[in-house]
Structure formats: structure tokens, C-alpha cells
Amino acid sequence: MELKGIHHVSAITATAKDNFHFYTDILGMRLVKKTVNQDDPSMYHLFYADEIGRPGTDLTFFEITNAGHTYPGNNSISYTSLRVASDEALRFWEERLDEYDIVHDGMGEKFGRKVLPFQDHEGQRLVLVSDENNKGVNAGIPWEHSPVPKKYGITGLGPVRLTVPELATTERVLTDVLGFHHAGTYSNPEGETDMQVFETGEGGTGAEVHLEVRPELQKERPGRGSVHHVAFRVADYQELEKWQERITRERLPNSGLVDRYYFQSLYFREPNGILFELATDGPGFDTDEKIEHLGENIALPPFLEEKRNEIEANLHPLETAQKDR
Template sequence: MELKGIHHVSAITANAKDNYQFYTNILGMRLVKKSVNQDDPSMYHLFYADEIGRPGTDLTFFEITNAGHTYSGNNSISYTSLRVASDEALIYWEKRFDEYDVVHDGIGEKFGRKVLPFQDHEGQRLVLVSDENNKGVEAGVPWEKSPVPTQYGITGLGPVRLTVPELAPTERILTEVLGFRYAGSYLNPAGENDMQVFEMAEGGTGAEVHIEVRPELQKERPGRGSVHHVAFRVADYQELEKWRERITKERLPNSGLVDRYYFQSLYFREPNGILFELATDGPGFDTDENIEQLGETIALPPFLENKRNKIEANLNPLETGKHDK
């Protein structure tokens, strides 16, 4: 039993149309699935990824139209990284962000890698991270029809950062339960706090969790621009069942096995209250759509198909499949 890396990150948006415009037309990611929240079909669930939605490349959003402002703080996933192939790509992105008036901090360095922190239009905290010298979990492949040149395109998810009031409880779950390894530390941009780095599987940018300990902060109040959960990759359903047994044995309340149609899942919260998901690599997003048409129409899992007319009537129309250069 070994987790294979980061599977996906799910966040919150208040406006699916604006979200789609930013992540496809500005960031150049591909919308590989336009669906709904399976637990609340009244809201969109949008999946942005590489060319075919490989595991480890998905950044997803739930549209909660009345979501308020996020008040950042503790007990949170406080940023999500997106991988690019090279340091040169970051130079391209810095110019692109200036062109599109995207808020960013300029190119810097974290854990020996060049990075470019930025925010989307709702304050979602993101970081582009260079794979120039990366060794570890393989990256995805940018979509050739993206408005961003493929050599500079986003290739998948990089490290996520957790902000917690106390390290030990989260560290124990990562290392003793989930099989992470301690990989080192670095100072945050203010030079004040050590950021602790843990890795899984082959390691590298696609398989790291960074932890910031901030006991002085209030608990985060999530809203638009906040992260809902992070998911880690599991090989298949049989292995996920073994993980369910381990999580249950640890007396961690969990969801049990959940069929998400495109993958199988298990959800639980670690002691600092952050929601983790374990998700299988398959069967994948081409289960119900041709790869060429991914994300162009509303896709529903079989158990919601008989409610399609009602579900679509309650959603604001969202035209997808067109991209601006």
C-alpha cells in the first residue's frame, strides 16, 4: 500500500462562468469534465486538468453562488501549486499575468525551486512551481488546443500547503498512517516560520505536502477562493478497500467507500480538521465522453441521469468548448 501522489484539489468558486474564463482562457487548462456536485446536484462541479485529465492534474471547483469572502487562517489548505516544465516558463507566466492584470508576487524560490505565487480573480491562493530540476512523480501533458504554448503550459498539481496550529497531530497521520516521509524544511517568504515538507511515493513536486505551523492564527472562514479538500492517489479499488480498513482501525471517522463514477473515493478529516480524500486513478474522465469532446456538455453519473432535466433546469447555462487566444 503506497499513495502515488496528489490526485486532485477541490476548491470553491461563486461564479462558474468567470471561473471557466480564468482557468481556460488565462491559465490555459482544459475543462475535462462539466458536471455537478454529486452530493448536491444544484451546483456545478468543474474539473480542469491536462489534455486528458490524468490523475494528479485535476484542479476542481464547486460553484456555490452565495459563497462569501474567505478569511484566511488556520486549519486550512492555504495554497495549491500548479506545475510547469521549466524556469523559463515562469518568465512567460510573469509577463502573461501582467498582461491580464493577475495579482502575483513575482518569481521567487521555495524548497530549492523557482516559484511564482499568484491569485485568481476570487483570491484563490495559487503558486506556479518549476519542474526544471524535478525528479519524481511524472507530470501531465498540456492540451495542444490551449491558448498557452504547450512548452509553457500547466502540467499538473504541485505541492499543497496546510496551515495548522500544531504540527504533531497532522504529521502523525501523514507519516504513521498514510506513509509519507519527511523530506526537509525551508523558511516561509517572511523568513519567520519553518515550512515542513513531507513526500510520498516517488516524491517530487507532484507528491508533496508542505505544512506551516501558525498557532497565533484564527481558524479559516472558507468562502469563494478557499480550498475544500485535497485528494491523494490510490492505485485501484482493491487497495482503496485496504486503506478504508486502516483508516477505520485508526478510529478516524470516514465516509466509507464512495463511487464517484470517474474514480472511487474515501474521505476523512485529519486531527487539525483538514479534509483528505483518497481516490483511485481510474476509471477516468473518458468513461462517458470521447476524449475530443471532454467538458463540452454536462456529464452526469448514471445514478443522476434520470434527473437530468431537473438538474439542468436549475443550473445557469455555461457555454464551454471555446477558448480565446
């Protein structure tokens, strides 16, 4: 068994409408699924990705309308990376972020790659990372109808950073339980110790976790702009069953197998309290919608379909149909 890389990252927004505007009109990602939180259908769950929502390209958001401010800190997923094809693309993005008055730190370098850290309108901590010299998990393909030129478009998810008070327990779960291996270190100007890099599968930007140890920080208080969980890619359901056996054998409390309709999942928390998900690559987002119309209407898994009228009545209207096709 070997995890194939990052599957998706799920975060929190307070306003679906503003979130949709930022991630589609400004970042140029495609909304591939407009659905609801299956555990609480009163809130939207929006999936932004590449042209068809390939595994490893999904950045998702739960709309929690009363979500307060995030107070960053420990025991958290403290940034999410978005891949672009080249250093040239990063220069394009630096100009585009300036054009939209978006907070960013300017281009820099992490682990031998050019990066551009920035924040969305709610303080979501994001980093654009260049695949100029990347070798490893393949990227996705930007949507041809995106407002961003295809050669500069976002191609998927890059490394996630975990911030924890101590290294050993999280490192053990990543390596001994999940099969990641240590890939190197780089300087962390914000902390006293170097950033630790772990990778899985084919490696590269689509398969890395960066671990930051910050014992001096207080625990993060999540809210709008915080990350809820990170999911890692599993080939299929049969392999996911084996992962459940391993996670249970390690005495890590877990959700058991959960059918999310577009993929199957297993959730558990590592000892520093960060929520991990293992998710299958399929069946995919075209299970209930045609590729050309992904994300235009509210999609519900079969077990919620009979409650559609009630669910839609409790949601604020969100117009997502593509006007310029």
C-alpha cells in the same frame, strides 16, 4: 500500500462562468469534465486538468453562488501549486499575469525550486512551480488546443500547503497513517518555524505536502477562493478498500467507500480539521465522453441521469464547447 502523489484539489468559486474564463482562457487548462456536485446536484462541479485529465492534474471547483469572502487562517489548505516544465516557463507566466493584471508576488524560490505565487480573480491562492530540476512523479501533458503555448503550459498539480496551529497531530497522520516521509525544511518568512516538507510515492513536486505551523492565526473562514479538500492517489479499488480498513483502525471518522463514477473515493478529516480524500487513478474522465469532446456538455453519473432535466433546469447555462478546434 503507498499513495502515488496528489490526485486532485477541490476549491470553491462563486461564479462558474468567470471561473471557466480564468482557468481556460488565461491559465490555459482544459475543462475535462462539466458535471455537478454529486452530493448537491444544484451546483456545478468543474474539473480543469491536462489534455485528458490524468490523475494528478485536476484542479476542481464547486460553484456556490452565495459563497462569501474567504478570511485566510489556520486549519486550512492555504495554497495550491500548479506545475510548469521550466524556469523559462515561469518567466513567460510572469509576463502573462502582468498582461492580464493578475496579482502576483514575482518569481522567488521555495525548497530549491523557482516559484511564482499569484491569486485568481476570487483570491484563490496559487503558486506556479518549476519542474526544471524535478525528479519524481511524472507531470501531465498540456492540451494542444490551449491558448498557452504547449512548452509553457500547466502540466499538473504541485505541492499543497497546509496551515495548522500545531504540528504533531497532522504530521502523525501524514507519516504514520498515510505513509508520507519527511523530505526536508525551508524557511517560512511568514512564520516563526520552518516549513516542513513531506512526500510520498516517487516524490517530487507532484507528491508533496508542505506543512506550515501558525499557532497565532485564527481558524480560516472559507468562502469563494478557498480550498475544500485535497485528494491523494490510490492505485485501484482493491487498494482503496485496504486504506479504508487502515483509516477505520486508526479511529479516524470516514465516509466509507464512495463511487464518484470517474474514480472511487474515501474521505476523512485529520485532527486539525483538514479534509483529505483518497481517490483511485481510474476509470477516468473518458468513461462517458470521447477524449476530443471532454467538458463540452453536462456529464452526469448513471445514478443522476434520470434526474437530468430537473438538474439542468436548476443550473445557469455555461457554454464550454470549443469553438476553435
